[in-house]
Amino acid sequence: MVNIAIITYSLYGHIDILAKAVQRGIKEAGGSADIYRVNETLPEEALQKLQAPPKAKDIPVVDKDVLKNYDAFLFGIPTRYGNVPAQWASFWDQTGGLWVEGALEGKAAGFFTSTASYGGGQDSTVKNSLDYLSHHGMIIIPLGYKSCFAELSCIDEIHGAGPWGSGTLAGPDGSRSPSDLELRVASIQGRKFFHVVNRLTSTSKLVNDTKRKKVEGNQKSPTQKELLEQSKNEVEAKKKATNPNDCCAVM
Numbered sequence: 639m640v641n642i643a644i645i646t647y648s649l650y651g652h653i654d655i656l657a658k659a660v661q662r663g664i665k666e667a668g669g670s671a672d673i674y675r676v677n678e679t680l681p682e683e684a685l686q687k688l689q690a691p692p693k694a695k696d697i698p699v700v701d702k703d704v705l706k707n708y709d710a711f712l713f714g715i716p717t718r719y720g721n722v723p724a725q726w727a728s729f730w731d732q733t734g735g736l737w738v739e740g741a742l743e744g745k746a747a748g749f750f751t752s753t754a755s756y757g758g759g760q761d762s763t764v765k766n767s768l769d770y771l772s773h774h775g776m777i778i779i780p781l782g783y784k785s786c787f788a789e790l791s792c793i794d795e796i797h798g799a800g801p802w803g804s805g806t807l808a809g810p811d812g813s814r815s816p817s818d819l820e821l822r823v824a825s826i827q828g829r830k831f832f833h834v835v836n837r838l839t840s841t842s843k844l845v846n847d848t849k850r851k852k853v854e855g856n857q858k859s860p861t862q863k864e865l866l867e868q869s870k871n872e873v874e875a876k877k878k879a880t881n882p883n884d885c886c887a888v889m
């Protein structure tokens with residue numbers, strides 16, 4: 639079973655609500671996902687001035703090394719000036735060690751966002767987070783239209799979300815709650831993401847298994863004599879590589 643983590647930042651709770659809807663979708667599809675949040679970097683005084691409610695108690699703070707334990711991620715990011723919040727950037731700035739190890743290479747990721755207003759930058763927020771993922775060699779799985787064309791193309795009501803991922807509109811004062819349509823799209827995204835990641839993972843496992851079996855099938859076990867000959871050759875090659883006289887002789 640594929641291991642999925644939903645990693646978020648939320649100041650006023652909209653992303654937290656979407657995260658639960660995305661998680662529901664993953665569960666409906668037969669999977670499971672753990673929700674985390676990145677560390678808050680604003681001081682308490684600033685949070686009070688911004689009238690931020692206390693953080694959801696059931697969402698633990700993620701440590702960068704936790705990323706190693708998961709195959710795939712859904713990232714929930716509220717927009718700041720069309721971009722990612724500083725808290726989000728600060729989290730990724732701690733992942734240099736993971737980058738050196740290539741620990742996230744080939745892991746899959748999708749996005750969901752929240753803005754105050756329509757046209758406030760849901761697409762640009764996702765696009766501005768692609769650099770982090772591409773440097774880590776991750777695979778981006780957008781929402782697309784196929785599984786929620788009716789919702790995404792609906793013009794009867796104002797709503798967040800688009801082909802990059804689900805989204806909500808918080809309103810200029812943050813008082814709007816995610817609508818039924820937005821929650822539905824978030825769940826669809828969870829379901830679709832799980833199916834795609836599951837398919838990718840099982841396909842690659844299948845390919846690896848098939849390759850491995852083919853290689854194993856084609857290989858005869860070497861005889862003792864062949865092994866001895868092979869190790870003699872290796873020792874000779876090492877000696878040559880470290881002998882300065884041989885080196886001069888070549889020159």
Ligand SMILES: Cc1cc2nc3c(=O)[nH]c(=O)nc-3n(C[C@H](O)[C@H](O)[C@H](O)COP(=O)(O)O)c2cc1C
Pocket residue numbers: 647648649650651652653654716717718719720721751752753754755756757758759808812
């Ligand atoms: C400093 C700051 C910058 C923001 N910039 C934008 C913006 O560019 N576009 C927009 O629509 N909303 C903007 N917002 C509103 C947030 O995106 C909104 O509060 C957030 O999506 C709500 O999600 P949350 O409840 O999970 O924190 C901004 C909010 C803050 C505090």
